[in-house]
Structure formats: structure tokens, C-alpha cells
Amino acid sequence: MTQQFSEESSVRSIDFEANFESLSPLREFVGQAARDCGLNPKAVYAVQMAVDEGFTNIIEHAYGGECREPIRCTCEINRDKLTIILQDCGQPFKPEEVPNPDLEASLQERKAGGLGLFFMRQLMDEVSFTFALEDEKEGGCNVLTMVKRKEGNS
Amino acid sequence: MEVTNTQYKRCDVVAAEGRIDSYTAPKLAEAMESITDSGRYKIVFDMEGVEYMSSAGLRVLINTQKTCKRYNRGEVVLARVPQRVYEALDLAGFVPLFKFFDDITAAVGHF
Numbered sequence: 001m002t003q004q005f006s007e008e009s010s011v012r013s014i015d016f017e018a019n020f021e022s023l024s025p026l027r028e029f030v031g032q033a034a035r036d037c038g039l040n041p042k043a044v045y046a047v048q049m050a051v052d053e054g055f056t057n058i059i060e061h062a063y064g065g066e067c068r069e070p071i072r073c074t075c076e077i078n079r080d081k082l083t084i085i086l087q088d089c090g091q092p093f094k095p096e097e098v099p100n101p102d103l104e105a106s107l108q109e110r111k112a113g114g115l116g117l118f119f120m121r122q123l124m125d126e127v128s129f130t131f132a133l134e135d136e137k138e139g140g141c142n143v144l145t146m147v148k149r150k151e152g153n154s
Numbered sequence: 155m156e157v158t159n160t161q162y163k164r165c166d167v168v169a170a171e172g173r174i175d176s177y178t179a180p181k182l183a184e185a186m187e188s189i190t191d192s193g194r195y196k197i198v199f200d201m202e203g204v205e206y207m208s209s210a211g212l213r214v215l216i217n218t219q220k221t222c223k224r225y226n227r228g229e230v231v232l233a234r235v236p237q238r239v240y241e242a243l244d245l246a247g248f249v250p251l252f253k254f255f256d257d258i259t260a261a262v263g264h265f
Binding site for chain 1: 173175176177206208209210212213216217219220223224238242245246247251
């Protein structure tokens, strides 16, 4: 783990393997950052769940299943907010192609999946996806940035 | 996460302890399927020991409910749901799809 301190913020990051076994240590890592940031228990749980959903989506969609590729998780603690960044170098993710879940559908019509992105947006104050092209040949990386603000703390 | 299943005359009681995520949800799915595969469709899911549940767990619940309710064979009811887990169920719009009970006796008595 690398950690940097400055007057305004502290940044720490860890590379996790892109498999579901990483979810537990990942939630511990972001949970600690959320507590260190001073978020309340409900907000800590929300951050853990949103990061879990984002990480699971990366494995399932960007990497097409569990593998040994890295997913970097960076937590940036500021006075008023926590920023979590997940970076992978899998297939470009296009959030606009993910339909919103139909929360009113009857049981038999209810889709079992597709809730991950919806949860992330509900649980965090900001969610954004960018695709950073590093090199024409090498391809690029997905950067998922999520922010939880301290004020409101809902 | 640990899953235990107790078979009663009226129904099965499945209890999970720990965290349900994409890593552990298959174990819960397996426990639910082993019940429905043997022709039993009345299930009480005791969630008191569930510390955490992601959408992977919600997926198992919805799939099991679909299987149980098809042809009016039975249903899954949820007992002793912790607040944070309930909030996730609510966010997903799952609350109208399940009956909730505060204790196991009442949940079993529903069948």
C-alpha cells in the first residue's frame, strides 16, 4: 500500500486481483478510509457497497470474468469528502448502454441483474466513468470515480 | 458466509451468517436450489446474521422467489432482516415482492 499525505488530503492505493475473493479485503480497505474520513456508519456501509458493485462490474464486464489482472483502488480523503477511484485495463465500459432497472416490474418480469450501477448511483454523491487512452496499440484504462460527501451523510 | 438449512414439516428455514457478495452468493444460491430442486418451495430465509449483502445476494433472492412462486407452489419469506440489508432491498424495489417477519415462529406460521 502506498500512502501520501499533504495538508488537505491523504491518498492511499492498493492493487487487487480481479477476482471475487478480493471483495472482502477491498471492502475493509475502503471501509477504513471512509471511517478515517469521518463518515458515519451508514455512509461507510454505502461506500463499501458501491465499491463492491463497481469492482464486481469491472470483473464481469471489463474483464469478462475473474482473472489475475489488477484493479487499482485509490482512496483520497479530504476534509469534506471521500473520493474512491477504481482503475482497470479491460474492455472499455459504456455506462450509457446499461439500462436502468425497472423497479416496478412484476416478480416474473424482474431482471435479476443490472442493479450494480443503479446502486452505485444511489449510494454515492457522484459517479463518473472515463476511458483513458494511453497508447493506440496498448489500449487504455477505465477510470471509475465515486465521491461520498460528508455533509448530509445520507 | 455460512448457510444452514433446517427442514420442517411446513417449510425450510435457511439461515445465513456473514457477508453475502459475489464471492459467497453462489453458496447461498446452491443452498436455495438444493431445496427447490427437491420439490420444496416454502422457504423462510432467516437473515439475522447477515452483516452485509450486495446486489449479488439480491439476485439470489429474486431468482429463488421466482422459482418458488411459479405455478403458486410456494414462496420465500424474509425473517429478521437487518436494517442496512432492508435499505438495500428497498432501494432495489424488492420490498413489495417479499413478506417480512420479525421472528422465525411467525414466519414459519405463515405457511
